[in-house]
Amino acid sequence: MNRDILDSEIKFLPGVGPKRALLLQKELGITTFRDMLYTFPFRYVDRSKFYAISEIDSASTYIQLRGTIQSISLAGHEKNTRLIAIFSDGTGYIELVFFKGIKWVQEKLKVGQEYIVFGKPSVFNDRYNFVHPEVEPVANFAAGARSAMTGVYSSTEKLQNGGISNKLFTQLQTKLAELVQGKIAETLPGYFMEQKKLIPLERALHDIHFPPDPYSLDQARRRLKYEELFYLQLSLVKQKFIKMREAQGVMLPRIGEAFNYTYSHLPFPLTGAQKRVLKEIRADVTSGRQMNRLLQGDVGSGKTLVAIFSALQAIDNGYQACIMAPTEVLATQHYNGVFRYIDTNKVKVALLTGSTKTKERREIYAGLADGSIHLVFGTHALIEDKVQFANLGMAVIDEQHRFGVDQRARLWSKSEVAPHILVMTATPIPRTLAMTLYGDLDVSVIDELPPGRKPIVTSHVGENQRRRVYDFMRKEIAAGRQVFVVYPLIKESEKMDYENLEAGYLAITEEFKQPDYITAVVHGKQTPENKAFDMNLFVSGKANILVSTSVIEVGVDVPNASVMVIESAERFGLAQLHQLRGRVGRGAEKSYCILMTGYKLSKESRERIDLMCSTNDGFELAEADLKMRGPGDFEGTRQSGLALDLHIANLAKDSPMLEDARSAAIDILTDDPLLEHPRNALLARNLQNMKQDIIDYSKIS
Ligand code: ADP
Ligand code: MG
Numbered sequence: 001m002n003r004d005i006l007d008s009e010i011k012f013l014p015g016v017g018p019k020r021a022l023l024l025q026k027e028l029g030i031t032t033f034r035d036m037l038y039t040f041p042f043r044y045v046d047r048s049k050f051y052a053i054s055e056i057d058s059a060s061t062y063i064q065l066r067g068t069i070q071s072i073s074l075a076g077h078e079k080n081t082r083l084i085a086i087f088s089d090g091t092g093y094i095e096l097v098f099f100k101g102i103k104w105v106q107e108k109l110k111v112g113q114e115y116i117v118f119g120k121p122s123v124f125n126d127r128y129n130f131v132h133p134e135v136e137p138v139a140n141f142a143a144g145a146r147s148a149m150t151g152v153y154s155s156t157e158k159l160q161n162g163g164i165s166n167k168l169f170t171q172l173q174t175k176l177a178e179l180v181q182g183k184i185a186e187t188l189p190g191y192f193m194e195q196k197k198l199i200p201l202e203r204a205l206h207d208i209h210f211p212p213d214p215y216s217l218d219q220a221r222r223r224l225k226y227e228e229l230f231y232l233q234l235s236l237v238k239q240k241f242i243k244m245r246e247a248q249g250v251m252l253p254r255i256g257e258a259f260n261y262t263y264s265h266l267p268f269p270l271t272g273a274q275k276r277v278l279k280e281i282r283a284d285v286t287s288g289r290q291m292n293r294l295l296q297g298d299v300g301s302g303k304t305l306v307a308i309f310s311a312l313q314a315i316d317n318g319y320q321a322c323i324m325a326p327t328e329v330l331a332t333q334h335y336n337g338v339f340r341y342i343d344t345n346k347v348k349v350a351l352l353t354g355s356t357k358t359k360e361r362r363e364i365y366a367g368l369a370d371g372s373i374h375l376v377f378g379t380h381a382l383i384e385d386k387v388q389f390a391n392l393g394m395a396v397i398d399e400q401h402r403f404g405v406d407q408r409a410r411l412w413s414k415s416e417v418a419p420h421i422l423v424m425t426a427t428p429i430p431r432t433l434a435m436t437l438y439g440d441l442d443v444s445v446i447d448e449l450p451p452g453r454k455p456i457v458t459s460h461v462g463e464n465q466r467r468r469v470y471d472f473m474r475k476e477i478a479a480g481r482q483v484f485v486v487y488p489l490i491k492e493s494e495k496m497d498y499e500n501l502e503a504g505y506l507a508i509t510e511e512f513k514q515p516d517y518i519t520a521v522v523h524g525k526q527t528p529e530n531k532a533f534d535m536n537l538f539v540s541g542k543a544n545i546l547v548s549t550s551v552i553e554v555g556v557d558v559p560n561a562s563v564m565v566i567e568s569a570e571r572f573g574l575a576q577l578h579q580l581r582g583r584v585g586r587g588a589e590k591s592y593c594i595l596m597t598g599y600k601l602s603k604e605s606r607e608r609i610d611l612m613c614s615t616n617d618g619f620e621l622a623e624a625d626l627k628m629r630g631p632g633d634f635e636g637t638r639q640s641g642l643a644l645d646l647h648i649a650n651l652a653k654d655s656p657m658l659e660d661a662r663s664a665a666i667d668i669l670t671d672d673p674l675l676e677h678p679r680n681a682l683l684a685r686n687l688q689n690m691k692q693d694i695i696d697y698s699k700i701s
Helices: 017-028 033-037 102-108 138-143 157-161 166-180 190-196 201-207 214-246 257-264 272-285 303-316 328-338 358-370 405-414 431-437 463-478 491-511 528-539 574-581 603-614 618-629 655-671 678-691
Strands: 043-046 063-075 082-088 093-098 114-119 121-124 127-131 134-137 149-152 292-297 320-324 349-352 375-378 392-397 420-425 442-446 457-462 482-486 519-522 545-548 561-566 592-597
Touching (some): 063 093, 082 102, 149 166, 214 431, 214 678, 257 303, 303 320, 328 349, 328 528, 457 463, 528 545, 574 592, 574 618
Parallel strands (some): 292 442, 349 375, 519 545
Antiparallel strands (some): 114 134, 121 127
16 A cells, blocks of 8 residues: 555654654644644744844744853752853843753853854743854855745744753654655645645645745745645535535424414513514425524623524424523523413423432423423523434523534434524624534524613722722612622642632622622522522522622623622633623623733733733624634534544634635536536545544534
């Protein structure tokens, strides 16, 4: 068999060997030549340029200096010894620090000689220094013929300590480039590259590591990004086309008693946006095709009612419906809330969660299987194997990003017919990301809040103003309002987080003493009974304050709550902060979100907090979030099963290219839906290879 050289294990690359191979794998995930080849520089340094020491500031990344060594000395002792060279270029002095290979450095560096120093300045004791920089005598530097642009690759402390410096990494890449030359198979058809003016893959893979000039680098990047975005879209669009042709859907033409009862019992008119979305759904469920719709709507925009009306349409046509929520708290709230609107004489409703008692659970299973239960609310418990429906016609998934793709897929097998699927999310997803994450779904947006909502006033408060925050809480409580106090819960430091929460709870109960004040507490370590009890205290208005982890982040609706205090707000992402803030401002009263933080904030945290204070618009925040953090961290992307950690393209920054790639994919598939034409053979083959890496989500939602 003609093995692809790119599949060779990295240890066989000259200069690597077993020890470094292990390090490369652990630190950078590089196991093959291909992985190495696709590990691109994250920046390039123009090595014809020199910085002045006086120019160095906290924004400096990799830079190059030219100057002389003034003195060399040893500091520390025993295991701690380090060598410090004082380096000057006439504009200032800076320390070069070496912890390792001290002997070698001592021999190499000479006081009074001129050197080129390359590295990233760091701060130590309020001064800048270079730790283990590259140092080369000026004479050598001039002699080495190098491209003006040198790649800088991501590194880690372990790599540095293991001797894999940027210099060595670049040498390895050079060796690799020699070995694979002439052996990289093209992945795009010739006609397509010509049409889109893309350079060949082999050249792109060379120039991205060793760009001869900025123009070539641009071309290389463009080619690699385009390919990445194009194949992603090709796969999504192909699935969408297949679904459109194949997936039959149950017909729900009748608007009947159940729907009309609820419609006439609403205490308020539906918003224009709610009506529009219901029309879109109605068109879907009377089309004969299976509906796969994503409903995006900011927190508080009234998605629950859309879910309920969708369910009622199924019920009026003799089908069952389910509404699945990510947490027990939410599912229970949906269930309890529905009695306000539903004709329970006609529509039989049930709630199925992890804590449903065995006897009741059996009854629900039976009722779903024989069709006597029409509408069921629940959590993951709904997708357990034992649950079977007589005829599920509509499945609504609330806050869908909390569910994994495979979990959604299971809903399909619950009934003879494939139900219509409506997934709802309050995490606004920027257009470019939605196009990719949900490239195979139709999208509806509720872009209007129910009337009378007052914008939430958001402020950033430091630890030293805690007293004022307490006073403010007291004032709001005296006016009859309720207050949320939320603590972060981040997996790695779970134990510490709970300690923070406990301490916070104690402090609050100390400050807001019973019997004047009642404080409820909710977190993941409680038994379901305790959680439900405390939650209920707050929802029913008996508790003034709810202290919790971010479990209340999604969906919880307490219109009387007017203050959201978020502790250690710097530890939350933008999407999460916005979700939390959406828990207030649901009633007619003016509402407040107070972001408490420590004193020292990173630049990014400060940006996030400032942004939160400046806008209430979830879509605006989502766009900003995508730009700041990239899609990898975007809520929902990780569970999507999609390879969104793109190598080189960036969903936030490359949106014009993404749109172009999508329309190119649509054009090709419109002509040749199954990619059977010989000119598209390469596309068909690569798509097939790609599929093996991605969970097959073509059957889902
Ligand atoms: P979300 O979209 O975040 O799930 P909900 O469905 O929980 O929002 O609705 C938030 C609040 O707005 C609820 O109290 C709900 O009763 C109320 N609501 C929903 N639709 C309307 C409307 N058309 N007019 C007034 N209030 C509404
Ligand atoms: Mg909701």
